[in-house]
Amino acid sequence: MDITAKARFIRMSPRKVRLAVDVIRGLGVAEAETRLSVMKQLSAEPVKKLLKSAVANAEHNFKLSSEALYVKTITADGGPVAKRWTPKAFGRATPIRHRTTHISLTLSEREVKEEVADKKTTKKKTSSAKKSAAKQVSTAAVSKDEGSKQ
Template sequence: MGQKKNPRRVAENAALAKGRLIRTSPQKLNLVAQLIRGKKVEKALADLTFSRKRAAREVKKVLMSAVANAENNHDLDIDSLVVDQAYVGRNIVMKRWSPRGRGRVGRILKPFSEITIVVKEVEEAA
């Protein structure tokens, strides 16, 4: 009698994780996301661990969440996971004001962004 099961948003051999309200601009976050696209998860985690960019910590959390989703929810082998997609989107923008000379005001925009990471299980080629 309950609700019907929602269809999967990704393929059977993939898992997804999202990070929302990340306090950095989408442009800066996308620079970090480019580092891991197409890489094996083990290599991507190592790259994020030793990256000097502040956004790398947030991307690493989301990547680890995607790996945990793959292992626990979809029974995928974590040793054969590859970062299939990593894309960034805009979120809210906080607007703040700073007083300037002659009664004017300076606008300060504090953007937030979100990241989606899809990991996919691939078969090892012999």
């Protein structure tokens, strides 16, 4: 089940918000929240607020536990740009662009990893069994060759 949350018209540049967004993509909710609280960037604050909102949506609306959730997708896209002008020398003016950001976040449930662990151990056992069988065959062939030489 996917849970989505959006924060729109955030008064920060999307380029700066993407620094915080890229850090938490694919992480569990607890780990993502910890990393965002440690970050120096001011853009981490609205991302953390959005993450908490998405977790609250999951717990209240879908009765999901926050331990099982992870950040499936998160994007920071550009919103509308407010344009202002600043005076410069010789009667010129240069534009100032006040950029805004739309952040969209999707949380999803992690699947149980116990089955994956079982598959890995069986693969290791079968590959080691094949290797030991190959060694036995090769040692038997060597012993036959030594017997025929004598």
